[in-house]
Amino acid sequence: MKIAVIGGTGRIGSQVVRILNESGHEAVPHSPSTGVDLLSGKGLAEALKGADVVVNLTNSPTFDEASPAYFQTTMDNLLAAAEAAGVGHAVVLSIVGADEVPDLVYYRAKVLQEDILKAGPVPYSIVRSTQFFEFMDAVLTWTADKKTVRLPATPIQPIAAADVAQAVADVSAGAPLQGTREIAGPEVFALDELGRITLAAHGDQRTVVTDDSAGMFAAASGDALVANDGAVIFKTSYRDWLAR
Template sequence: MRIVVIGGTGLIGSRVVSLLTEHGHEAVPASPSSGVNTVTGEGVKEVLEGADVVVDVSNSPSFADDDDVMAFFRAATTNLTEAAKGAGVGHFVALSVIGSDRLPESGYLRAKVAQEELIKGSGLPYSIVRATQFFEFVGAIADGGTEGNVVKLPDAGIQPIAASEVSGAVAKVAAGSPLGGMTEIGGPEVFTMESWVREALTFRNDPREVTVDPEARYFGEKPGPKGLLPDEGAQLGQIKFADWLPANPPRK
């Protein structure tokens, strides 16, 4: 099959392309660097010509402004679904976030819900893969909550997963028949956000103190104990965080 991967040069997309190629598919990475801009529509129709499947693992270039994030996902998804229908694409796959519909105070997660709704309403056969937070972003979460030498985090449960396992799940769905709905994937272990970040910082000899702050937010929201956790029956990865850490030093 010819499978176009939007965001195909990023953390998830590059691995999806590699996995699909290894299994004999023609996987085409598409991103602004390859002349495909889903927000403006530049190159979208051209790259989808002859495609059997389109996979969207792209993300907003900015998280600072809620309106910008919403504008990105609305424009990108509208352009992609319209072009996919025109090209006769038989399967639209998108990566989304577990808990999006439970946390409406988060502008980012509201935008992900809007993306999902546009896909569902497009008339295209589709599959949505909702994932928990990636191991790879533990450092960014710590940095985002840092004030001085203290990391302040919300009292929240989290079930993070290795990006490689998310990529594997997305690639598997892309190579299969449309689900006509959603599937969820999470990591094998449940942490509090505080304990997860503390484990990472301790392993990396980072001296910052990690605390729970009742007023701290995550993407603008207070997730609570279960807001970010997958529902019962979700697919669970096998890579444990303690095994992932030694092979993944923080990026410079």
Template sequence: MKIVVIGGTGLIGGKVVGKLRERGHDAVPAAPSTGVNTLTGEGLADALAGAQVVVDVSNSPSFDAAAVLEFFTTSTRNLLTAEAAAGVAHHVALSIVGIEGLPENGYFQAKVAQEHLIKEGPVPYSIVRATQFFEFVKGIADTAADGDTVRIPPVLFQPMAAEDVAEAVAGAAAEPPGKGTVEVAGPDVFRFDELVGKALRAWNDPRTVVADRHARYFGSELRERSLVPDEGRAHLAGLRFDDWLRRSA
């Protein structure tokens, strides 16, 4: 199959392209650097010609709430319109576990809007909701830092490797649509503050992690299970955080 991967040059997209090619598919990365712009529609028709599946793992260049909402809604509308015109049979999108539960998080609410457009759109779809990535832990610590102190809420956290996220997305793309929304998560549940502290120690980062129940996560105060799937609902990935951490350190 010809499978076009929107955002196919990024962290997840590049891995999805590789995994699809390993399965024998004609996986084509599409991004502004390849002449495809989902915000303006530039290059979409040519890129989608002959495609059976489109995978959307693109990301907003801005995290401002209004800009994120504009990116995901405009891009998704343009994609679905172009897919319908090209006869694409399956739209696969990457989303995030728990997005409905954090209304103060502008990024999460933009993903809610994106999912709604996909579900109401003209193309059969699969949505893969993933927990946070191991690769984001350093950025989360930087965002939560106040000098040498990193304030993290002591809630449950079940991250997974980008490699496993890509495997889940590629698997969904290689199968027929019809499964609706699936969730994937890491194999182990941690306390958020303890995991960040472990990572910083492994990286010889001198900052101190403090458990702060009211510390905000990208604008939202978290409940105990805000960032983890319901028990028994998610497919669990294989790579454990400690193994990934040893490699990264």
């Protein structure tokens, strides 16, 4: 199959392209650097010409009030171009629990993206992932100073980006789900515990202070960020990933 991967030069997209090509498909990466701009629609018709599948791995440049407009515009452009090109399957990567954290505007924006896809003219699949291992270092900077890092005890079930890429590639090469597949790593942590594990692995002497009002993930209640029953659970553990 010919598969157009929009956002195909990024962390997940570049791995998806490699996996699909190694599996015998013709996966082509597209991004602003290759002349495709999903926000303006520039280059989109050419990118989707002859494609059987389009995978959208682009992301809003901000997590703030501008994010819903970004996803509205980019999804409208993508689906119009996909329908015109006769693309038979559209795939989007989203977030486990996006609909359970309404206080986060970015999560509401991701739900909007999903809803536009579901209501659109192209058969679809949604892959909902838990948080990536690779984001943990950034999370540690949000509420940190020279001596302490404040984190909530929010339950979280992180996953390796390589496993996310494999899941997206698998779904992209299959028939449209007309639904959602959840994916997650094998372990559930409290976020503050995960912070302590991460700092120890880096030899960082700062102390993690449990603060259930600290950072973006404080807005998630209960098990919102933990995969639901029926999710595909990948085997890579956080400690094994850190050790690499």
